Amino acid sequence: MTKHQWRGEDGDEIRYWRANYHGGRFELYTKTDEDDRWGKLDPPSKENWEALRDVLWRKYQRKRCSWNLIAKVDKMLGKSNEGPSK
Numbered sequence: 001m002t003k004h005q006w007r008g009e010d011g012d013e014i015r016y017w018r019a020n021y022h023g024g025r026f027e028l029y030t031k032t033d034e035d036d037r038w039g040k041l042d043p044p045s046k047e048n049w050e051a052l053r054d055v056l057w058r059k060y061q062r063k064r065c066s067w068n069l070i071a072k073v074d075k076m077l078g079k080s081n082e083g084p085s086k
Contacts, residue, residue: 006055
């Protein structure tokens with residue numbers, strides 16, 4: 001299983017996101033500073049998938065992520081997958 005985490009601002013609060021990749025699929029979770037537990041996003045929004053793709057792209061550029069993970073997210077977003085230069 002691989003985990004990818006990032007954070008961002010959601011209005012006035014800081015929100016954290018986590019994506020777990022296991023068994024050929026992603027599961028996305030989110031929480032705020034006040035939350036003790038991660039809440040599963042079911043289903044994740046298009047913005048969540050695009051944020052994950054951005055995180056994976058930056059990791060790929062630093063050789064910390066495989067292109068296959070980006071291709072899977074692109075497929076979920078309905079994008080054509082023509083190569084790393086996207």
